Amino acid sequence: MELQDLMVRQDFNQKKMPLYLVISEALREKIIGGEYAPGEQLPSEYDLGEIFKVSRTTVRKAISNLVNQGLVISQHGKGVFVKKHHKTTFSLTNPLTFFEVDLARQGLTGKASTIGIERIEASTEICSRLNLAAKSQVYQQQQIISVDESPIALDTAYFPLEIGAVLAEQLQTGFTYATLERCGFTLKRAEIVLECTRADPQLSKYLEVSIGAPLLVYHYVAYTKDKRVVACGETLSNADRMCYSVVLDRD
Amino acid sequence: MELQDLMVRQDFNQKKMPLYLVISEALREKIIGGEYAPGEQLPSEYDLGEIFKVSRTTVRKAISNLVNQGLVISQHGKGVFVKKHHKTTFSLTNPLTFFEVDLARQGLTGKASTIGIERIEASTEICSRLNLAAKSQVYQQQQIISVDESPIALDTAYFPLEIGAVLAEQLQTGFTYATLERCGFTLKRAEIVLECTRADPQLSKYLEVSIGAPLLVYHYVAYTKDKRVVACGETLSNADRMCYSVVLDRD
């Protein structure tokens, strides 16, 4: 019955679509169309195999496709469930805002937990971004940023020694920009690059996503009003849960 | 020999890593470390199976992992090759710049080919973004943006009727922002949201990426100085080939 429709579509498109694609597309439409509601469980791999008359391997390939598209999540021992997405927005609009402020505006609560802060010899790239001589020592801080108790981003920040030394204790808690300001480093400018990357096995653990899942990367260099670099770093966030907004005005 | 090292690492990590992960991590390190150079071909699936003493299915799972991480590209009938990444940067910095300008600065050449422009009834969301009454008619334009002869983004733009009518012919060629300006619609403000999504089968064809590949989404609403909305739309770009930059200054 369902299978009929699928075969028809396959002929209609004049293409030999592989079976797994026919199946993942069929499921995709049901998900997009709301026939499978967010949070709902799909039939088991075995049942899908029976329904579509294919092997379990093929069903798994189809499901893997849906997982890659961010439509479903597969839970070992439980089943495959339609994802509920809720994206958090981080505003890049002037004046420089803070993540807590953005979160509060969206009725969310965030937390930054420091997983490490240490003095290291900076890489060539970091030295250049911080405008320091090669092989300078810097403070490196890593934080997991959680929203509503689930990890959304991993922030790695680098500070010149004289700044990091002052902040080392305070940086253990709270968000980086906010801590800097509280300690008298008023931010005047931030240079930002946004790009996308994919989770390697280590990041996939920190952010609780699958290997290869897309991550948004927020590269930053922050300056005080005397044009001194106070920090640089990267925030890697779960691309399914974060977006950035900007408003550009021209004089 | 190699296998030995891998097994040792597996024990060392105190984790039962699945074979495909051990293999994809081994290959990943060689790629990152430059042992496999960009553009170089990996051993065939059959050979990798012999090398690691596993079935071809397992080798394929490992390679699929690398593809998902954007490290390699698999070419039917030819082989698996290490990717060469070259990202194009699009600046969001004030004043509003144009993609051509950015490209030229990077020594690249871009082209926008219109694949369709038609008058349609706008969705509720588009009407709201264009500040029009529900079910208004609008012009919808779709363009493939290519850099150095390969597709990098799909832009879908919506224009109110009175603007679209003026532009319909000219919009057939050239970049949207530039065409608007040339026709006397000076842009004063753009509201932008950046997020990440994944390629569905249709987008995967247009942008020549695999299904589920990450795409950067640039949502925009553009205003003239009399606060009139002249256009809105989305630019979906290959996340492996595009990034966005912003500079924020605070008064």
Add this chain to the structure above:
DNA sequence: TAGTGGTCTAGACCACACG
């Protein structure tokens, strides 16, 4: 024609979740 990746099967065994 030979070599490569792409699809698919049938079946085995393991690990996790839940009652």
Add this chain to the structure above:
DNA sequence: GTGTGGTCTAGACCACTAC
């Protein structure tokens, strides 16, 4: 224990590329 997804095998056949 039962059911679920996770890993892995061995082998078949197809489609694309290159010579």
